[in-house]
Each structure stands twice: as structure tokens, then as C-alpha cells.
Amino acid sequence: MTTVSLQHLKGKASIEAxxxxxxxxxxxxxxxxxxxxxxxxxxxxxxxxxxxxxxxxDELMLVISEPDDEYIPVTSEIWVTRTNVVRIL
Incomplete structure (x- = not known):
């Protein structure tokens, strides 16, 4: 499984729902x-x-399945989820 932060999109492109x-x-x-x-x-x-x-x-990341992963969801090999990074000020 690979995870990709979407922070690099901040201010550059909008994400449509x-x-x-x-x-x-x-x-x-x-x-x-x-x-x-x-x-x-x-x-x-x-x-x-x-x-x-x-x-x-800032609050999103992609989760992408790899061919050698133990579990790969049937419905999609890529998902967007909330980031698991917690910021403490």
C-alpha cells in the first residue's frame, strides 16, 4: 500500500465533490x-x-493498493481518506 498526501494541491487546484x-x-x-x-x-x-x-x-491523503498487498479491496484500488497525521500546537 502506498499513501500520498494531497497537501501539494493546496492553493493550486480545487477538489470537486x-x-x-x-x-x-x-x-x-x-x-x-x-x-x-x-x-x-x-x-x-x-x-x-x-x-x-x-x-x-491539508486533511486528505490517497491510499493506493499495490499488487503484492495482502488485501486489495474489490471495489477500487485507490481511495481518498482523511490524513492520519495529528498536528499539536
């Missing part, structure tokens, strides 16, 4: 919240992001 249809293992369809991320296209949002939604690049 919308929805996309994901397909499960047996063809079941899921209507899922998604973000249109410059350079990556429409990327489905994780449950964590859907529960606490934002489009701020």
Missing part, C-alpha cells in the same frame, strides 16, 4: 461519495472521510 458507482465482487452496485482529484480523476471516499467530510487538501 460528487458521487460514483462502485461494483462489488458479485456485481452489487454501491453509490459512493467521491472526490475529483487533479491528476487522479474521480476517487472514492473512505468511510472515515464520509463520516467527517472535507475537501481540504
Amino acid at each position: 460528487g458521487y460514483m458507482t462502485l461494483y462489488g465482487e458479485y456485481g452489487k452496485r454501491y453509490n459512493n461519495r467521491a472526490l475529483n482529484i487533479p491528476g487522479y480523476g474521480w476517487v472514492p471516499c473512505s468511510r472515515k472521510l464520509q463520516m467527517n467530510f472535507t475537501t481540504s487538501p
